[in-house]
Amino acid sequence: MTVIFQVDNASELEEISQWLSKRKILVHNKPVKKIGAAAFVKKLRRYQVALPNDYRFNRDEANER
Numbered sequence: 001m002t003v004i005f006q007v008d009n010a011s012e013l014e015e016i017s018q019w020l021s022k023r024k025i026l027v028h029n030k031p032v033k034k035i036g037a038a039a040f041v042k043k044l045r046r047y048q049v050a051l052p053n054d055y056r057f058n059r060d061e062a063n064e065r
Helices: 010-022 037-047 059-064
Strands: none
């Protein structure tokens, strides 16, 4: 089983690793690499959904939420 989580603070990672090591669970610290805007848009294209022809985005309505 693989569990993935993100920890922003290094001290939290140390506490979690100690707790997990007592239970014989391995922790791997994988650095997150940032991607450029073009690569991000390319990844988003696979989730592209066709909207109805009469769809209109109303910014005021969206901001009310």
